[in-house]
Amino acid sequence: MDIFAQQLVNGLVLGSIYALVALGYTMVYGILELINFAHGEVTMVGAMVALSVIGLLMGVAPELPGVVVVLAGILVAIPACMALAYTIEKIAYRPLRHAPRLAPLITAIGVSIILQNLAMLIWGRQYVSFPAILPSDKYALLGAQISLLQIVIVVLALLLMAGLWLLVERTRLGRAMRATAQSREVAELMGVNVDRVISATFVLGAAIAAIAGVMVSAYYGLAHYYMGFMLGLKAFSAAVLGGIGNLAGAMLGGLLLGVIEALGAGYIGDLTGGFLGSNYQDVFAFFVLIGVLVLRPSGLLGERVANRA
Amino acid sequence: MTAPLLSVHDLKVAYGGIHAVRGIDFEVGRGELVCLIGANGAGKSSTLKGLMGLVAHEGIIEFDGERLHHQATHAIVARGLALVPEGRGIFGRLTVAENLDMGAYTRRDRAGIRADLGRAFELFPRLAERRVQLAGTLSGGEQQMLAIARALMGRPRLLLLDEPSMGLAPLMVRKIYETIADIASEGVTLLLVEQNARLALKVSQRAYVMESGAVTLSGACAELANDPQVRAAYLGE
Numbered sequence: 001m002d003i004f005a006q007q008l009v010n011g012l013v014l015g016s017i018y019a020l021v022a023l024g025y026t027m028v029y030g031i032l033e034l035i036n037f038a039h040g041e042v043t044m045v046g047a048m049v050a051l052s053v054i055g056l057l058m059g060v061a062p063e064l065p066g067v068v069v070v071l072a073g074i075l076v077a078i079p080a081c082m083a084l085a086y087t088i089e090k091i092a093y094r095p096l097r098h099a100p101r102l103a104p105l106i107t108a109i110g111v112s113i114i115l116q117n118l119a120m121l122i123w124g125r126q127y128v129s130f131p132a133i134l135p136s137d138k139y140a141l142l143g144a145q146i147s148l149l150q151i152v153i154v155v156l157a158l159l160l161m162a163g164l165w166l167l168v169e170r171t172r173l174g175r176a177m178r179a180t181a182q183s184r185e186v187a188e189l190m191g192v193n194v195d196r197v198i199s200a201t202f203v204l205g206a207a208i209a210a211i212a213g214v215m216v217s218a219y220y221g222l223a224h225y226y227m228g229f230m231l232g233l234k235a236f237s238a239a240v241l242g243g244i245g246n247l248a249g250a251m252l253g254g255l256l257l258g259v260i261e262a263l264g265a266g267y268i269g270d271l272t273g274g275f276l277g278s279n280y281q282d283v284f285a286f287f288v289l290i291g292v293l294v295l296r297p298s299g300l301l302g303e304r305v306a307n308r309a
Numbered sequence: 310m311t312a313p314l315l316s317v318h319d320l321k322v323a324y325g326g327i328h329a330v331r332g333i334d335f336e337v338g339r340g341e342l343v344c345l346i347g348a349n350g351a352g353k354s355s356t357l358k359g360l361m362g363l364v365a366h367e368g369i370i371e372f373d374g375e376r377l378h379h380q381a382t383h384a385i386v387a388r389g390l391a392l393v394p395e396g397r398g399i400f401g402r403l404t405v406a407e408n409l410d411m412g413a414y415t416r417r418d419r420a421g422i423r424a425d426l427g428r429a430f431e432l433f434p435r436l437a438e439r440r441v442q443l444a445g446t447l448s449g450g451e452q453q454m455l456a457i458a459r460a461l462m463g464r465p466r467l468l469l470l471d472e473p474s475m476g477l478a479p480l481m482v483r484k485i486y487e488t489i490a491d492i493a494s495e496g497v498t499l500l501l502v503e504q505n506a507r508l509a510l511k512v513s514q515r516a517y518v519m520e521s522g523a524v525t526l527s528g529a530c531a532e533l534a535n536d537p538q539v540r541a542a543y544l545g546e
Contacts, residue, residue: 172414182401183398185398187411189394190412190415190463191414
């Protein structure tokens, strides 16, 4: 089996999940210039809620097919995450709308810690495993092996990205979001209820994060109250890599980061003569983050950082 | 006599400790073109921002017989006021057509919007040529045209214009003022804020002169233009 092809496939799968989470960071940043550090935790809550629903359903209706059970989990996780994000924005960020930028940033970190601890109280410190109820078919693809789950993750992620793109570019809400991102005051002057647009942005990002949370837990086969931290940091790195505030950038950055990480993990052993192993895979995301911040702070597709209207 | 469209009583606007507007009264009648003139820092823009609810303010603002009281800006816009802000405030990374669509954001009557879009392009043929271009690539004068056209897309009952001549070449200023006169002749009520008193007095029917946050003079433009005080202070004679 070809390591390069295999790691490329794995990287694209992981990368499409990063891209989905990165979209939530970048949309909020585009409008509020706020890095919503609680977004990773929203993703974690999506995974946890879905797993609770899945566990419950398997108990009361064991004859249901696995796909239906997981789908039900997702369908409950989405509104749960939307409600959570709406509440976070309303009670933690909105009161600080006109405060110096550091205040909401610190609040975001605080919200993230609160959510981690609440999740620990609700779901415990243990890893929650994702039951093996999904089909485990595998296919050969260009010398690599790809599972049905991996295919579903990539296809669903691409569909979600396309849907979000259409929403932002083609709908009245999307136009209002883009206008608000450029100038909140002028958007208000057009009759846009800016508070509502900001809420919609958070809620939309959270809905996508809920799905990403279920994807990542299904992919790794487990979930944990702390999983949102690393996932969030990586997605944030992906958003910065693509150019934070830029939707296409988040998609590109996510996919690239996934591939870089997978290839790095695949070859790090050979490159260091076996000194470092693939357990160092997390390090690549942060090499990329530091590299981007040093060499091209505006990211691959970002143009403006300083000259906002 | 019918009640004025806009009547403002004892309007005050303060930022921190600075009193930008210190309790002014003025009215705009239906179909009238009224201007607020005065030097830089006299409180003209703050007055418009107060009317639109963009800044904290006190006082009584009656629009079409109803009070606008501490409503959010978007709600005030929905009532029929529109402001073309100082510096134009176009969305540079939206296309010209998208900017115009944003102007019609509060409306749902698609046919009416399409008709008004046609009218806007008739009024400003230059915008029609550039409809798919990003608005940020337009020249200053074209951006001012776009800002005015965009505000008209909301079919406002009262249009507020803040320094429409600012930073434009003389030829473009003349074009913009011809357009303002056209808009007024179509029956749109206008409140114009302008540092260039000569232009404003020529196009308007009545004027209020502001100085240090207060209205010091008011009257018909023809009379004010002959007032020795105004001539000395604002017309440079």
